Amino acid sequence: MFDLPILSLLIWLPILGGIAVLLCRENLYAARWLALLFSLVTMLLSFGLYTGFDTSTAQMQFVERLPWVETFNIEYFLGVDGFSMPLMILTTISTLLVVIASWQVIKDRIAQYLAAFLIMEGLMLGVFAALDAILFYLFFEAMLIPLFLVIGIWGGPNRVYATLKFFLYTFFGSVFLLIALLYLQFKAGSFSILDYHAVGLSLTQQIWLFLAFLIAFSVKIPMWPVHTWLPDAHVEAPTGGSVILAAITLKIGGYGLLRFALPITPDASMTLDWLVISLSLIAIVYIGFVALAQSDLKKLIAYSSIAHMGFVTLGLFIIFRIFANASLLPGAGNGEVLAVEGAMVQMISHGFIAAAMFLSVGVLYDRMHTREISAYGGVANSMPKFAAFAVFFAMANAGLPGTSGFVGEFMVILAAFQANFWFAFLAATTLIVGAAYTLWMVKRVFFGEIANDDVAKLKDINGREFLLLGSLAVIVLFIGVWPEPLLNVMHASVEQLLVQVSQSKL
Amino acid sequence: MPFQVPNMSFALPEMWLLLMACVVLLVVAYTGGKRIDWVAGLSQFSLLVTAVLVYLNLDQAGLTFSGTYVKDPLSDVLKLAITLINMLVLLYCGRYLQDRDLRSGEFYVLALFSTLGMLVMVSGHNMLTLYLGLELMSLCLYAMVAMHRDSAIATEAAMKYFILGALASGMLLYGMSMIYGVTGSLDISEIAAAVSSPDANLTVLSFAVVFIVIGIGFKFGAVPFHMWLPDVYHGAPTAMTLFLATAPKIAAFALLIRMLIDGLGSLHAQWQDMVILLAVLSMIVGNLLAIAQTNLKRMLAYSTISHVGFLLLGILSGTEAGYAAALFYTLIYALMTVGGFGMILLMSGQGFEAEEIADYKGLAKHQPWYALMMLLLMFSMAGIPPLAGFYAKLTVIKAVVDVNLLAVALVAVIMSVIGAYYYLRMIKVMYFDSPGTDFELAPSAPVRVLFSANCLMVLALGLFPGALLSICATVFV
Numbered sequence: 001m002f003d004l005p006i007l008s009l010l011i012w013l014p015i016l017g018g019i020a021v022l023l024c025r026e027n028l029y030a031a032r033w034l035a036l037l038f039s040l041v042t043m044l045l046s047f048g049l050y051t052g053f054d055t056s057t058a059q060m061q062f063v064e065r066l067p068w069v070e071t072f073n074i075e076y077f078l079g080v081d082g083f084s085m086p087l088m089i090l091t092t093i094s095t096l097l098v099v100i101a102s103w104q105v106i107k108d109r110i111a112q113y114l115a116a117f118l119i120m121e122g123l124m125l126g127v128f129a130a131l132d133a134i135l136f137y138l139f140f141e142a143m144l145i146p147l148f149l150v151i152g153i154w155g156g157p158n159r160v161y162a163t164l165k166f167f168l169y170t171f172f173g174s175v176f177l178l179i180a181l182l183y184l185q186f187k188a189g190s191f192s193i194l195d196y197h198a199v200g201l202s203l204t205q206q207i208w209l210f211l212a213f214l215i216a217f218s219v220k221i222p223m224w225p226v227h228t229w230l231p232d233a234h235v236e237a238p239t240g241g242s243v244i245l246a247a248i249t250l251k252i253g254g255y256g257l258l259r260f261a262l263p264i265t266p267d268a269s270m271t272l273d274w275l276v277i278s279l280s281l282i283a284i285v286y287i288g289f290v291a292l293a294q295s296d297l298k299k300l301i302a303y304s305s306i307a308h309m310g311f312v313t314l315g316l317f318i319i320f321r322i323f324a325n326a327s328l329l330p331g332a333g334n335g336e337v338l339a340v341e342g343a344m345v346q347m348i349s350h351g352f353i354a355a356a357m358f359l360s361v362g363v364l365y366d367r368m369h370t371r372e373i374s375a376y377g378g379v380a381n382s383m384p385k386f387a388a389f390a391v392f393f394a395m396a397n398a399g400l401p402g403t404s405g406f407v408g409e410f411m412v413i414l415a416a417f418q419a420n421f422w423f424a425f426l427a428a429t430t431l432i433v434g435a436a437y438t439l440w441m442v443k444r445v446f447f448g449e450i451a452n453d454d455v456a457k458l459k460d461i462n463g464r465e466f467l468l469l470g471s472l473a474v475i476v477l478f479i480g481v482w483p484e485p486l487l488n489v490m491h492a493s494v495e496q497l498l499v500q501v502s503q504s505k506l
Numbered sequence: 507m508p509f510q511v512p513n514m515s516f517a518l519p520e521m522w523l524l525l526m527a528c529v530v531l532l533v534v535a536y537t538g539g540k541r542i543d544w545v546a547g548l549s550q551f552s553l554l555v556t557a558v559l560v561y562l563n564l565d566q567a568g569l570t571f572s573g574t575y576v577k578d579p580l581s582d583v584l585k586l587a588i589t590l591i592n593m594l595v596l597l598y599c600g601r602y603l604q605d606r607d608l609r610s611g612e613f614y615v616l617a618l619f620s621t622l623g624m625l626v627m628v629s630g631h632n633m634l635t636l637y638l639g640l641e642l643m644s645l646c647l648y649a650m651v652a653m654h655r656d657s658a659i660a661t662e663a664a665m666k667y668f669i670l671g672a673l674a675s676g677m678l679l680y681g682m683s684m685i686y687g688v689t690g691s692l693d694i695s696e697i698a699a700a701v702s703s704p705d706a707n708l709t710v711l712s713f714a715v716v717f718i719v720i721g722i723g724f725k726f727g728a729v730p731f732h733m734w735l736p737d738v739y740h741g742a743p744t745a746m747t748l749f750l751a752t753a754p755k756i757a758a759f760a761l762l763i764r765m766l767i768d769g770l771g772s773l774h775a776q777w778q779d780m781v782i783l784l785a786v787l788s789m790i791v792g793n794l795l796a797i798a799q800t801n802l803k804r805m806l807a808y809s810t811i812s813h814v815g816f817l818l819l820g821i822l823s824g825t826e827a828g829y830a831a832a833l834f835y836t837l838i839y840a841l842m843t844v845g846g847f848g849m850i851l852l853m854s855g856q857g858f859e860a861e862e863i864a865d866y867k868g869l870a871k872h873q874p875w876y877a878l879m880m881l882l883l884m885f886s887m888a889g890i891p892p893l894a895g896f897y898a899k900l901t902v903i904k905a906v907v908d909v910n911l912l913a914v915a916l917v918a919v920i921m922s923v924i925g926a927y928y929y930l931r932m933i934k935v936m937y938f939d940s941p942g943t944d945f946e947l948a949p950s951a952p953v954r955v956l957f958s959a960n961c962l963m964v965l966a967l968g969l970f971p972g973a974l975l976s977i978c979a980t981v982f983v
């Protein structure tokens with residue numbers, strides 16, 4: 001049954017769907033239902049990846065390999081492993097939610113809006129599935145085009161500044177990636193990422209390549225101090241744009257480090273792990289405090305995203321310290337597995353939670369047209385159902401046990417103890433800071449007296465919004481209570497990554 | 507040397523074009539400019555048949571006319587590109603010229619003769635043939651820029667173009683004469699043999715190389731010999747800008763390959779540093795100054811300068827893959843530029859020149875299709891995948907990385923980020939700003955179809971660059 005080129009279908013179906021939606025032009029009805037149909041089919045198809053996935057191997061699966069540009073030996077080479085498959089499912093679910101979320105909200109040029117998201121979905125799936133470096137770069141860059149337009153056309157008042165900043169920042173990062181990929185091709189003789197993993201490199205070469213990867217992906221993640229585009233882009237983007245930005249594009253940065261930096265330049269990663277670890281800790285602690293000071297709902301969530309992504313990078317780069325300590329304390333456990341899997345779970349979980357948070361802000365913004373926290377107060381009185389969801393997601397964001405937010409953070413902190421007590425200590429403070437800014441926001445927006453007449457007149461969420469938030473709540477709870485199905489698929493790939501990382505290329 | 511009948515078939519396209527240019531001239535003279543549509547049709551027909559003649563003779567290669575004329579895969583590819591691009595150019599120009607009373611028969615005659623010059627240049631295998639082609643092309647271009655007699659700015663542009671063009675030709679000739687002095691020959695293969703021999707006089711040759719690089723730099727508009735380019739592009743009527751920004755660059759590429767690589771290839775060490783300097787300066791100056799422009803024509807002019815810088819990256823690598831990359835870049839550049847200036851022509855109505863960037867405000871609301879086409883062109887020029895411009899940049903940067911000139915590659919990519927800003931600004935104006943003026947766009951059906959095909963080609967070549975890349979690669983094997 002899986003003779004179907006399922007990865008190609010997943011990439012091209014939404015893109016073709018996007019073009020079809022674009023052709024609907026002014027026909028709102030057709031555009032919406034067509035977009036829904038395509039995103040739904042894509043999502044169902046992506047579940048086929050999960051059911052057909054062989055969890056016992058770290059080999060690439062569902063591989064498709066065709067020659068593409070023969071002069072340079074560039075191939076159309078697709079495949080997934082335990083890292084990319086969950087992220088692809090995250091992508092298809094988020095896109096479906098975005099399509100539903102924009103059902104009535106977007107009034108202007110809706111066909112183009114939905115088409116942009118569908119095309120973007122295909123390109124993002126391509127990023128995760130590509131195993132040829134140029135193919136990867138192509139999807140990685142092409143993805144910027146629809147997002148640039150979405151923020152620029154449907155964004156807030158300062159959208160032009162925000163979208164240009166977003167585009168130029170990420171473009172600047174990724175050109176270094178291009179040089180690194182070309183240089184690796186020069187060394188490895190092929191553009192296949194799997195061949196890159198095997199190529200031998202001296203320490204100096206590795207350090208330069210690692211820095212190129214770090215620039216490219218740290219902008220995407222984003223890490224302190226190249227994070228400043230994210231709050232701007234989030235604040236100005238329409239709800240759908242924010243959801244995709246937070247749920248998926250940030251994950252591409254983390255995925256890039258997993259796919260490129262760690263396996264290709266293991267020795268440089270080890271030499272420079274202090275750099276990434278300190279940047280991650282700064283992101284976790286300092287950006288947590290920055291979030292505390294925000295008066296804009298979306299900005300608050302944007303900063304909290306940066307802090308949460310800090311856990312991902314921390315998890316990925318403490319493994320070297322754990323290796324070093326393991327030789328001193330034999331039998332200390334498998335902290336390195338915990339760290340990498342924690343980072344992966346954190347990525348998936350943050351994808352869902354951030355999507356839910358931005359959708360919640362979208363619900364409020366559609367009714368009140370403001371994101372200022374001070375304009376709200378006592379929303380729970382007029383929107384009880386919504387308040388229940390929002391408080392749940394806020395708790396998940398703060399890492400409440402039982403939600404998916406807890407699992408990833410806890411795994412990383414636990415692993416960090418095996419690396420260095422102070423790493424773990426600093427990372428754990430975020431649980432307090434995170435709880436502080438989230439709960440304080442909840443208190444100011446939802447609880448207390450009804451602040452003004454506008455809040456009193458708010459209507460509670462309708463069936464469509466209930467469906468959106470409800471399904472996300474189920475997912476967040478599910479991963480929080482039973483992460484095993486998610487962890488299962490990545491075990492083999494994590495083991496293989498750790499083998500690659502622990503073998504010096506020198 | 508015994509008398510040999512030259513193989514005329516190698517020059518068949520040129521002979522046909524010469525014949526037809528004369529026929530068109532006669533038609534113009536006898537109809538007195540009343541049957542301009544016939545003239546236009548006849549010109550298109552001549553170019554089409556020229557392209558067909560080139561196409562039918564693809565499998566032959568060799569020298570003719572006592573070694574002064576060459577037909578090889580490179581000349582075939584370039585000739586096809588030149589004729590097809592010029593057909594598009596003549597098509598786009600029609601209505602614009604009509605609206606301004608410039609659509610005279612002379613325009614078509616000059617265009618045909620200029621094309622002939624380009625074809626001769628492409629096939630030149632002797633310094634004199636190359637020079638002859640260059641001058642035939644350039645003299646027609648000077649006249650074309652000056653055709654709008656009543657416009658002060660166009661006259662100024664023509665003057666600048668003429669004087670600096672003559673200066674460049676002078677430099678080139680001076681370099682050629684020095685090479686003749688050292689090698690005793692004007693024939694490209696004999697020069698190549700003479701300069702690679704160990705007892706060649708490197709001092710004089712280095713001087714000759716300097717003058718030749720300067721001359722070529724002038725023709726391309728590489729920094730620091732770029733001063734004329736923005737003024738001429740801006741001052742000339744847009745139709746003429748379109749003509750002189752596209753096909754002549756392809757011809758200049760042929761000049762560069764024939765002289766610098768076929769002729770002086772063994773002096774690579776002597777000219778590489780100069781070309782690196784030209785390339786790096788062009789990328790930096792072109793991209794930085796383009797940011798400051800408010801006039802679309804000037805912006806595209808500076809963007810041309812930066813593209814020239816990128817193109818030279820392929821040349822300076824000194825490898826066959828690099829030359830192929832530069833060829834690919836040239837062809838893609840011509841395709842994108844034809845679309846870019848073509849857009850200005852489409853947008854310019856009667857008595858209205860759509861040459862300010864602000865004229866495009868809110869285009870996406872009124873003309874979503876044309877805005878989308880322009881969007882493709884702009885992203886392609888910025889080098890964003892999946893558009894052809896990305897592969898153009900990729901191949902030249904790869905050529906530079908492969909010879910380990912990583913610093914140059916780094917400058918190139920950083921400059922392409924800076925360059926992205928002004929292309930994005932154009933998209934911002936079209937998509938994010940609210941409309942100012944109403945757009946009345948009524949291009950004729952063929953223009954509409956071919957313009958769309960032109961822009962979609964940029965997308966198609968970005969998705970499937972393989973065929974064109976392999977053609978470019980086989981040319982230089």
